[in-house]
Amino acid sequence: MIPASFDYHRPKSTPEALAILGQYGDDARVVAGGHSLIPMMKLRMAQPSHLVDLRSIPELKGIRIDGTTIVIGAMTTQAELLGSAQLTAAVPILHEAALQIADPQVRYMGTLGGNVANGDPGNDMPAVMQCLDASYRVTGKTGSRSIKARAFYKSAYVTALNSGEIVTAIEIPVPPGKHGYSYDKLKRKIGDYATAAAAVMMTVSGGKVQTCAIALTNLGPTPIYCAQASAAIVGSGLDTAAITAAAGAAGALMAPSPDGRGTVQFRTSVGGVMIGRALQRAYQRATA
Amino acid sequence: MAKSAIKLKINGAEVEALVEPRTLLVHFLREQQMLTGTHIGCETSHCGVCTVDLNGMSVKSCTIFAIQADGADVITIEGMANADGTLHALQEGFRQMHGLQCGFCTPGMILRAHRLLKENPNPTEAEIRMGIAGNLCRCTGYQNIVKAIQHAAAKLGGREYLEAAE
Ligand SMILES: Cc1cc2nc3c(=O)[nH]c(=O)nc-3n(C[C@H](O)[C@H](O)[C@H](O)COP(=O)(O)OP(=O)(O)OC[C@H]3O[C@@H](n4cnc5c(N)ncnc54)[C@H](O)[C@@H]3O)c2cc1C
Numbered sequence: 251m252i253p254a255s256f257d258y259h260r261p262k263s264t265p266e267a268l269a270i271l272g273q274y275g276d277d278a279r280v281v282a283g284g285h286s287l288i289p290m291m292k293l294r295m296a297q298p299s300h301l302v303d304l305r306s307i308p309e310l311k312g313i314r315i316d317g318t319t320i321v322i323g324a325m326t327t328q329a330e331l332l333g334s335a336q337l338t339a340a341v342p343i344l345h346e347a348a349l350q351i352a353d354p355q356v357r358y359m360g361t362l363g364g365n366v367a368n369g370d371p372g373n374d375m376p377a378v379m380q381c382l383d384a385s386y387r388v389t390g391k392t393g394s395r396s397i398k399a400r401a402f403y404k405s406a407y408v409t410a411l412n413s414g415e416i417v418t419a420i421e422i423p424v425p426p427g428k429h430g431y432s433y434d435k436l437k438r439k440i441g442d443y444a445t446a447a448a449a450v451m452m453t454v455s456g457g458k459v460q461t462c463a464i465a466l467t468n469l470g471p472t473p474i475y476c477a478q479a480s481a482a483i484v485g486s487g488l489d490t491a492a493i494t495a496a497a498g499a500a501g502a503l504m505a506p507s508p509d510g511r512g513t514v515q516f517r518t519s520v521g522g523v524m525i526g527r528a529l530q531r532a533y534q535r536a537t538a
Numbered sequence: 539m540a541k542s543a544i545k546l547k548i549n550g551a552e553v554e555a556l557v558e559p560r561t562l563l564v565h566f567l568r569e570q571q572m573l574t575g576t577h578i579g580c581e582t583s584h585c586g587v588c589t590v591d592l593n594g595m596s597v598k599s600c601t602i603f604a605i606q607a608d609g610a611d612v613i614t615i616e617g618m619a620n621a622d623g624t625l626h627a628l629q630e631g632f633r634q635m636h637g638l639q640c641g642f643c644t645p646g647m648i649l650r651a652h653r654l655l656k657e658n659p660n661p662t663e664a665e666i667r668m669g670i671a672g673n674l675c676r677c678t679g680y681q682n683i684v685k686a687i688q689h690a691a692a693k694l695g696g697r698e699y700l701e702a703a704e
Pocket residue numbers: 279280281282283284285286287288289304324325350351352353356359360361362363364365367368372373374375415416417418441442443444582583584
């Protein structure tokens with residue numbers, strides 16, 4: 251499997267990358283870890299004539315906690331996320347989710363920016379970012395803007411990113427010190443995308459849920475932030491009725507495609523199970 | 539298609555070469571450098587037989603272009619044996635513990651295990667299994683691969699490994 255020919259560029263700064271993208275327009279594509287794009291190029295489902303490699307741009311790397319915001323450079327790899335004790339202490343759901351992505355080799359190369367910008371409904375980080383209410387810092391010729399993860403995904407592989415723009419960083423509001431979290435993913439084997447997965451963040455006080463956010467992976471053409479389901483949980487002591495109400499509200503938003511992972515009915519049903527498990531684990535952790 | 543010059547280190551030796559940008563690292567290693575120890579299995583980033591060590595990371599060489607390895611430090615199975623020709627502890631472990639049958643997955647397994655032991659010199663069985671989750675073996679059932687890596691970890695740590703192969 252040999253990809254179509256292309257010209258290779260390795261800019262050393264973001265402005266240089268933007269200039270190359272500006273010059274070649276839609277004939278150019280950025281490559282980050284390459285672990286979604288290169289397989290597509292080998293299948294010739296992607297045939298960019300210009301490949302702009304972001305790996306030598308230092309400002310796209312690194313993790314920094316900036317008061318109430320965690321800023322993660324787009325080129326930070328999944329392995330680097332897993333290796334950051336500071337990040338894991340502040341946002342443990344990132345560690346839990348990153349460990350469920352693919353295998354060690356893929357995690358050394360695959361980046362957070364590539365995972366969230368790709369737009370594949372199978373990617374795990376987009377739902378986690380919606381759950382955390384993260385924003386993506388995006389830079390183009392005309393300047394920089396910030397887009398909420400909850401508003402970024404339009405349909406499969408279609409995002410709010412304009413041609414010539416790159417994601418430079420992911421910005422996550424620091425969650426409260428004491429919170430519950432869970433990322434529950436059913437997959438057929440290591441290295442598989444989710445049959446269904448659910449991300450939950452929660453705070454609890456006096457046994458009652460104070461805040462809750464639920465988002466889903468691979469249960470539709472985009473990740474799904476479930477505002478109504480989250481609201482159904484708030485105020486409850488996470489009894490069965492609340493979980494059923496949340497799973498019901500979330501179920502109405504699910505539209506998975508039937509594939510080797512199962513029928514629509516099966517995947518939707520697994521989605522409900524993942525929500526139940528994630529809610530319960532998050533609650534336990536919040537009250538532990 | 540125009541070729542570009544790259545310069546990298548392979549198994550400690552400086553190499554300069556001309557590559558087409560679309561040449562995958564695994565094809566460069568096997569067909570231009572004649573280092574055929576790195577195998578090609580699935581070609582779809584799943585099986586791990588093409589794993590090499592690149593700048594201290596285990597990388598599937600079918601999923602990176604050779605041109606992206608410009609300036610990198612690459613280790614392949616050909617670079618694993620000790621300078622005096624004796625086997626590396628991992629090679630020794632695979633031999634003693636019958637960590638291979640057909641041997642097709644072995645170069646990738648050894649390169650992956652090499653990085654795993656650098657990062658975690660004394661892994662538990664569960665950590666080894668998670669650590670080699672990106673490498674498929676269709677022969678051994680993994681039992682003896684796990685033991686081979688434990689054997690190597692013991693040897694590198696100056697301990698004796700007393701388990702027998704299955
Ligand atoms: C065997 C295997 C199993 C996998 N399993 C999973 C899994 O279970 N869950 C999961 O989430 N992922 C999985 N992946 C995908 C992997 O996590 C990818 O690495 C990830 O989806 C994309 O990140 P990347 O850095 O490799 O991006 P690339 O492949 O380099 O890029 C992906 C896309 O995003 C664009 N892009 C990349 N970076 C930017 C940026 N900074 N700004 C704008 N656009 C950008 C590229 O142009 C391209 O269109 C798997 C991959 C493999 C090979």
